[in-house]
Amino acid sequence: MKTRLVLGLLAMMLSFGVARAQGLVELRDGASLAFLGLTFIDTSTEGAYNPVRADETARLAMLQDAVQERLEAEGFAMLDLAPVATDLGRIKNPADCYGCEVRIAAKLGADYVVVGEVQKVSNLILSMNLVMRDVASGNAVRARAVDIRSNTDDSWLRGMRYIFKTHFFVEG
Incomplete structure (x- = not known):
């Protein structure tokens, strides 16, 4: 019994130490989250001459679903974006809009x-x-x-899994 307590405390301290060593802020359990999606930017020569590719459009949707699922699996309360659909419709790229993503999320009452x-x-x-x-x-x-x-389903998913594993949800 005492050994379990000591091991449990050591595990908690170790996981806290990994997060602190990387400078990560502790995320609140059950926090509300607005996921405003991913934007695809084609700066390739191919993109300059050819129309949008159906496989890349499908791949982006697949990756967004994977991100949404992972965030839900980590315990975030995902917010419905319907109340801010008009705001989002006016923005080409929520990741590059001078802080509009924070203002939109605030309208939803999101924590993150x-x-x-x-x-x-x-x-x-x-x-x-x-x-x-x-x-x-x-x-x-x-x-x-x-x-x-490489521009495949697997490479896109592998890249996002790497982001989650090495920084968002560090696995000790």
């Missing part, structure tokens, strides 16, 4: 807001980022970018 981008540099090189902000302060509490190689 998450936005992200996937930038296609070429069909081989893509970059993705994800940012979580505390709505009350506007400060980023989680942010990570990763470059991925």
Whole structure:
């Protein structure tokens, strides 16, 4: 019994130490979260000459679903975006709108807001980022970018899993 208590306390201290070592702010359990989605930015030569690709549109939807599912699995209360649909409809990229993501999330009463981008540099090189902000302060509490190689479902999912594993929800 005493051994379990000591081991439990050591595990808690270790997980707290990992988060502190990375400078991560402790996230509130059961906090409300507004996930405003991911934006696809095609700066590749291919994108300059060709129309939007159906596979990349489907891939972005798949990745957004994966992010939503992970955030829910981590215990966040996901907020319905319907009340701010008009606001979101006027914004091309919620991840690059001079703080509008925080203002929109505040309208919903969210504790946190998450936005992200996937930038296609070429069909081989893509970059993705994800940012979580505390709505009350506007400060980023989680942010990570990763470059991925190859433009496939698997590479996109692997990139986002890496973001979650190494920074958002650090696995000790």
